[in-house]
Amino acid sequence: MDNYSVKKLAKLAGVSVRTLHLYDKMGLLKPSVRTEARYRLYGEKELLRLQQILFYRELDFPLKDICTVLDDPAFDIVQALEGHKTALAAKKERINTLIGTIDKTLVTLKNNAMLQVEDLYEGIPREKMDAYREEAMSKWGKDTILEVEDTLRSFSKQEMDSLKQQLNDLTARLVTLIPKGPEHEDVQQCIEQRYGIILRLTGGKIALGKLEYFRKLGELYVADNRYTPVNGMPSMELAVFIKDATEYYVKRKQG
Amino acid sequence: MDNYSVKKLAKLAGVSVRTLHLYDKMGLLKPSVRTEARYRLYGEKELLRLQQILFYRELDFPLKDICTVLDDPAFDIVQALEGHKTALAAKKERINTLIGTIDKTLVTLKNNAMLQVEDLYEGIPREKMDAYREEAMSKWGKDTILEVEDTLRSFSKQEMDSLKQQLNDLTARLVTLIPKGPEHEDVQQCIEQRYGIILRLTGGKIALGKLEYFRKLGELYVADNRYTPVNGMPSMELAVFIKDATEYYVKRKQG
DNA sequence: CTTGACTCTAACCTTACGTCATACCCTATA
C-alpha cells in the first residue's frame, strides 16, 4: 500500500509533479498518506483515480467538472459526455468557419498580388480579358485554362515577378538572336528555357502532351500578335521567329 | 482627426474599453493622441488598424502574432495564414478524435449498464444467446431484432430497471389471477399494461402491426418456455395463460 | 558526514481579457 511517491506516480501516469501538487491542492487527487515530513504517498486506488482523471482531461473536460464527475455519484456521466460532445461539435464547426475564412483571405491576397496575372498577357486592357479567356478556353479547353489559372494563382508575388523577369529576359535575348535563325543553338537554348518556365507556370497540369502544348503556344504567338510583346510593342517578326524556333525545338525533342 | 474617445472607438468596433487599454499597453494599438489629462484619442488610421487586429483575432491568432503581422512589413502573411490553417486543421482532427472517443465511451457505458439486456431473457446462459438471437431473427426478421436491440440499448440503467420491475410485478400479479381466467377484466388490465411496457421497450419501431406483434409475443410464450419466468422457474401454465389472455386482448382491440 | 536525488511550499509567469477600486476629468444644470 501507499507505494508511490509523487515522482513515481507522475512518471507512471505521464504527468508532472507540479500537476499532482495542483490536483492535491484542488482536492481532485489527494495522496492516501502524508509522511511526517509531509511527503505525499499514493496507493493503487489513487493511481486508478488518476487514470480516470486523465481520461476526462484528454477529452478537454475542465478539472472542476472532472471533480464533479468523479465525486458526485449521482452525476449523470452519460449526459455530461453528450453535452461535452455537443460543445466539441460546435468548436469544430467554428474551426471549419475559420479555415474557410483563411482560404478566402488567401485567395484574395494572392489575387491582389497576382491580378498581374494579366501582366502575363502584357498590357491587354481589362475589358478585353473576358473575350480573350473565352477564346483561349475554346482553343485549349475550359478545364485546361482554369487549371492553369489556378496554378498561376498559387504563386507568390516574388516567384511570379522572378518568373516574369526571366521570360522578359529571354524575349529580349531572342530579339537579338533573330539574325542567327530559329535553328541556331543559342536560340534553341532560349526556347528550352522558355519551355521550362512555362511548364512551371502551368504547373505541368496541362492535359495535352507537354511538348504539344508548348508547340500550340508557339503557334499562338503568330495567330495573335497580342501575345508578342517587345518592350510593350507587338512584333510580328518576333512572333514568327518564336513560332519557327519552337516548332524546330519540338520536332527535335520528339524525333 | 483624432475623433474617437476610448468608449466611442470601443462601441464602434464592438470591443471593451479594457481591451483598448490592453492593446495600448502592449503596443498593438496606440492612440494617436493623449490629451493633457492622458485621455486616449484615436483617429481613422487607428480605427482601420483595429479592424485588421479584430480580423486576425477572430481567426484565433495570438495578439503577439498579430503585432508581428501588422508591424513587420517583411512578414509573409500568406505563410502565416497557411501555417495557422494547418494548426487549425490539426485542432479539428483532434476534436474529431475526441468525439470518436466520447462516442465509444458512451456505447461502452450504455452496454455496461445494458448488458443486462440479457436479463430480459431472464437467465438464459450466454452461450445460448447467439442461437436464441438467430431464432428470433428468423422468426421476426433480422432488421426487427436489430432495431429492438438498438432501442433497448438506448435506455438508461434506471429506466431499464424500472421497466423490468414493472414487468416482473405484472407477471407475479398474473400468476395470482390465473384462477379468474384469461378474459377476466383484471387479467386484461395486466395484459394492457404489459403491452404498453413492451411497446416502450421496443420503441414502437416494430415493422409488424403493433397488436399483431404483441400477439406473436404471446404465442412465443407458449412456443418456448424459456420466455416464461416465474421467479426464475419456467411455467408452462403461465405461458399458456398469457397467450390466451393476449389473444383475447388483441381480438377485442381489433374487433 | 557529505553528496546527490528527492520533496515541500510559495511565488511569479503565461492569454486575453472581466471586474472592481480609487481617483481624476469634464460638462450641464440648479
Add this chain to the structure above:
DNA sequence: TATAGGGTATGACGTAAGGTTAGAGTCAAG
C-alpha cells in the same frame, strides 16, 4: 459656482492549467 453624472486612467486581482524558479528541508548511500 457647486454639484451630479458620466467618462477616463491606473492598478490590482482573478480566470485554467499548469511551467518555472527559489529557498529550505529530507532521505539513502558511500
